[in-house]
Amino acid sequence: MSIQETPASASDPILDPAAGPVELTRQLCNIHSVSGDERAIADEVEAMLRRHAPHLAITRDGDTIIARTELGRDRRVAIAGHLDTVPINNNLPVRDETDPETGAAVIWGRGTVDMKAGVAVQLALAVELVAPAVDVTWVWYDHEEVASDLSGLGRAMRNHPELFAADFAILGEPSNGTIEGGCNGTLRARVELHGTRAHSARSWMGVNAIHRAGALLARLAAYEAERVVVDGLEYREGLNAVRIDGGVAGNVIPDRCCIEVNYRFAPSRSADEAVAFVRDFFVDADAVEIVDLSPGARPGLDAPLAQRFVAAVGQEPTAKLGWTDVSRFSALGIPAVNFGPGNALLAHADDERVPVGQIESSFSALRAWLSAAQEPLAK
Amino acid sequence: MSIQETPASASDPILDPAAGPVELTRQLCNIHSVSGDERAIADEVEAMLRRHAPHLAITRDGDTIIARTELGRDRRVAIAGHLDTVPINNNLPVRDETDPETGAAVIWGRGTVDMKAGVAVQLALAVELVAPAVDVTWVWYDHEEVASDLSGLGRAMRNHPELFAADFAILGEPSNGTIEGGCNGTLRARVELHGTRAHSARSWMGVNAIHRAGALLARLAAYEAERVVVDGLEYREGLNAVRIDGGVAGNVIPDRCCIEVNYRFAPSRSADEAVAFVRDFFVDADAVEIVDLSPGARPGLDAPLAQRFVAAVGQEPTAKLGWTDVSRFSALGIPAVNFGPGNALLAHADDERVPVGQIESSFSALRAWLSAAQEPLAK
Numbered sequence: 001m002s003i004q005e006t007p008a009s010a011s012d013p014i015l016d017p018a019a020g021p022v023e024l025t026r027q028l029c030n031i032h033s034v035s036g037d038e039r040a041i042a043d044e045v046e047a048m049l050r051r052h053a054p055h056l057a058i059t060r061d062g063d064t065i066i067a068r069t070e071l072g073r074d075r076r077v078a079i080a081g082h083l084d085t086v087p088i089n090n091n092l093p094v095r096d097e098t099d100p101e102t103g104a105a106v107i108w109g110r111g112t113v114d115m116k117a118g119v120a121v122q123l124a125l126a127v128e129l130v131a132p133a134v135d136v137t138w139v140w141y142d143h144e145e146v147a148s149d150l151s152g153l154g155r156a157m158r159n160h161p162e163l164f165a166a167d168f169a170i171l172g173e174p175s176n177g178t179i180e181g182g183c184n185g186t187l188r189a190r191v192e193l194h195g196t197r198a199h200s201a202r203s204w205m206g207v208n209a210i211h212r213a214g215a216l217l218a219r220l221a222a223y224e225a226e227r228v229v230v231d232g233l234e235y236r237e238g239l240n241a242v243r244i245d246g247g248v249a250g251n252v253i254p255d256r257c258c259i260e261v262n263y264r265f266a267p268s269r270s271a272d273e274a275v276a277f278v279r280d281f282f283v284d285a286d287a288v289e290i291v292d293l294s295p296g297a298r299p300g301l302d303a304p305l306a307q308r309f310v311a312a313v314g315q316e317p318t319a320k321l322g323w324t325d326v327s328r329f330s331a332l333g334i335p336a337v338n339f340g341p342g343n344a345l346l347a348h349a350d351d352e353r354v355p356v357g358q359i360e361s362s363f364s365a366l367r368a369w370l371s372a373a374q375e376p377l378a379k
Numbered sequence: 380m381s382i383q384e385t386p387a388s389a390s391d392p393i394l395d396p397a398a399g400p401v402e403l404t405r406q407l408c409n410i411h412s413v414s415g416d417e418r419a420i421a422d423e424v425e426a427m428l429r430r431h432a433p434h435l436a437i438t439r440d441g442d443t444i445i446a447r448t449e450l451g452r453d454r455r456v457a458i459a460g461h462l463d464t465v466p467i468n469n470n471l472p473v474r475d476e477t478d479p480e481t482g483a484a485v486i487w488g489r490g491t492v493d494m495k496a497g498v499a500v501q502l503a504l505a506v507e508l509v510a511p512a513v514d515v516t517w518v519w520y521d522h523e524e525v526a527s528d529l530s531g532l533g534r535a536m537r538n539h540p541e542l543f544a545a546d547f548a549i550l551g552e553p554s555n556g557t558i559e560g561g562c563n564g565t566l567r568a569r570v571e572l573h574g575t576r577a578h579s580a581r582s583w584m585g586v587n588a589i590h591r592a593g594a595l596l597a598r599l600a601a602y603e604a605e606r607v608v609v610d611g612l613e614y615r616e617g618l619n620a621v622r623i624d625g626g627v628a629g630n631v632i633p634d635r636c637c638i639e640v641n642y643r644f645a646p647s648r649s650a651d652e653a654v655a656f657v658r659d660f661f662v663d664a665d666a667v668e669i670v671d672l673s674p675g676a677r678p679g680l681d682a683p684l685a686q687r688f689v690a691a692v693g694q695e696p697t698a699k700l701g702w703t704d705v706s707r708f709s710a711l712g713i714p715a716v717n718f719g720p721g722n723a724l725l726a727h728a729d730d731e732r733v734p735v736g737q738i739e740s741s742f743s744a745l746r747a748w749l750s751a752a753q754e755p756l757a758k
Contacts, residue, residue, distance in 0.1 A: 184580065186580075186630075188629050199701060200617060200619055200621060200641045200643065201563060201565075201617070201643055201700045201701035201702065202617075202700055202701075202724075203604070203617035203619050203643070204604075204615070204617070208599075208600070208619055208620065210596060210620040210621075210622075210623050210638070211596055211599050211600035211619070211620060212600070213593075213596055213623070214592075214593055214594075214595070214596025214597035214598075214599065214600045215593075215597055215600070216593070217589060217590055217592055217593025217596060217597075218593035218594055218596075218597050219593075220587075220590050220593065221587070221590035221591070221593045221594070225582070225583075236583070238579060238580065238581075238582035238583070240579055240582050240587055240590070240632055241587065241589040241590060241626075241633070242579060242589075242626055242627070242628070242629055242630070242631060242632070242633060243589075243625065243626030243627075243629070243633070244589050244592070244623055244624065244625045244626060244636065245623065245624045245625075245626075246622065246623045246624075247620075247621055247622025247623060247624075247639065248621070248622075249621070250567050250621055250622070250639065250641060250671065251565075251621070251641060252621060253619055253621070254620070254621060254622070257623065259589070260626065260629065262579045262629060262630060264579065264580055264582070292629065321580045321581055322578065322580035322581075323580065
């Protein structure tokens with residue numbers, strides 16, 4: 001779609017990259033972009049790039065935009081961020097505030113953390129850096145905050161695999177402006193315990209499936225999840241019941257109890273190993289069904305390209321615990337890290353807010369890394 | 380309502396007391412009478428009594444019929460049975476079969492056990508015994524198989540308390556033709572465990588309410604319910620989880636788990652004592668709400684009237700474990716027992732069936748007791 005087809009954007013563009021990443025954050029947040037409704041913001045981003053970044057080769061896939069430098073560099077990095085947010089809750093338009101806990105200047109409102117500030121940093125650099133030290137594949141995509149199979153990033157990777165070749169990837173998910181490497185994997189399983197129904201007035205004639213769950217839940221409560229060091233970063237795991245249900249009626253001994261468990265596993269474990277662990281842990285259950293499985297991503301911080309990025313950021317990298325789309329790059333064989341302004345614990349919260357200073361420092365670090373390393377990097 | 384107002388019944392009555400209790404069982408079963416739809420069967424019963432039992436004073440309350448002898452006897456017994464059944468399941472009309480387990484002749488189909496055979500025995504005797512040794516208050520009532528507050532017996536007791544004065548009561552619930560004295564009480568409670576929500580990628584920041592349920596369920600599984608002897612009968616108790624639910628989403632540490640428990644307690648315990656026991660058992664829970672509470676009923680088999688009934692039946696009485704409407708008589712200060720043909724374990728089952736021999740023996744025993752003891756009984 002060309003900008004001529006979107007008169008509102010063409011006549012009165014909202015996004016102004018010359019205003020810098022902080023103002024761009026405000027501009028991006030104030031465009032309604034709840035998952036499934038990303039067309040307006042994707043149109044704005046595309047129009048802005050076509051107007052201000054003629055050095056980029058732009059591909060549009062639904063509401064995902066892929067914008068590439070084609071400088072013939074030895075190395076290429078992918079830098080990606082999602083355009084959608086979770087639903088607003090009286091927290092738009094954004095406003096400038098002082099953080100009640102830290103006293104820092106913040107932009108307050110939906111999307112500031114997750115992840116318009118990260119997208120703003122990326123857009124500002126995409127326009128400014130006409131000749132970065134490495135080729136860059138910028139990606140802004142739709143449908144991140146919803147079911148994994150709707151992901152715009154996943155769809156674009158399937159539709160245009162040739163555009164996603166890269167040596168390293170950075171995802172702009174909030175990481176307090178530090179590098180959070182890789183991510184844990186996640187698995188969900190339904191664990192069933194069976195019994196035998198009976199009238200509860202003669203309970204000894206039945207087998208109570210909910211009672212049988214007691215030993216299993218007690219074992220879960222006592223289990224101490226591991227801490228696993230992968231490529232120098234510590235990944236803390238977790239094994240938790242997240243749902244339970246069972247029962248037939250108020251006067252019937254229940255013959256079925258189902259526990260849904262969520263296993264967060266270090267990226268050093270394969271998906272198969274995670275499945276084997278869960279099946280072994282619940283070996284005394286009557287059925288274990290894996291209902292969701294996404295492998296983790298190793299941080300890949302041992303590559304020279306990554307090491308220079310760590311130096312540019314100037315802070316010790318840590319492990320990303322939540323599952324993020326770095327896993328999609330990892331699945332393509334591309335080491336990937338999370339790097340963006342904002343505290344992930346405030347994502348989706350009603351008091352979501354991003355420190356202005358983190359937007360600026362993230363912008364500076366990414367800019368320095370992309371600009372300074374003009375000498376060719378060893379393959 | 381008089382029979383003149385129900386032309387179908389008046390012109391073509393279904394119930395024929397002269398055919399005896401076995402044929403009456405078949406006739407009663409084949410009148411559709413699922414709870415809430417008892418009008419047709421109540422009309423038939425009323426019409427039959429008005430035609431064949433002019434010695435009875437009849438009161439109708441909704442679809443409950445109260446029919447009393449008024450002989451001025453020293454003693455009065457109440458003999459009651461419910462007219463409704465649970466929904467049918469391709470098991471009507473009834474048919475004559477040979478029991479696949481015992482080889483006995485049975486009537487097979489919905490309602491045979493619970494409790495048309497018992498009602499048939501009662502109706503046949505109500506017509507035949509124009510001068511029983513004790514005055515009798517016969518009661519046939521609606522809405523037994525549904526929520527307790529809908530009970531036709533409870534309603535009739537509230538509307539006509541003067542009609543329910545009695546020295547002893549017999550409820551025709553299936554008891555294999557033996558006397559099952561009193562009944563256990565029943566209590567249901569909702570037991571809540573609370574926690575603190577967190578993202579399951581950082582589970583250590585929350586408190587898992589479902590995990591907390593583990594110790595409680597393990598304690599329930601290990602608990603050995605008591606056996607309590609009351610008036611010579613052993614009442615076996617039970618304490619069981621009957622439902623459980625908890626959970627927020629597949630990636631959230633749950634902050635709430637709710638367990639519904641059912642406590643069946645011996646009639647020697649008061650309702651208050653039962654509540655205190657449950658509150659003490661779950662003292663470490665965050666909330667315990669009593670949602671249902673019906674006290675038990677002592678068997679009252681020490682009264683001379685009851686002792687003669689035991690002698691007439693000729694078998695050792697046992698304790699009734701399920702809660703039955705004997706408790707409603709007990710609450711009025713009237714000792715009460717269950718006595719009817721059929722195996723209670725087959726009630727509501729798709730293979731519900733009653734032995735013909737038990738209908739006949741129950742009829743004979745009840746007839747002998749009501750007829751023979753012509754000498755006045757000591758108060």
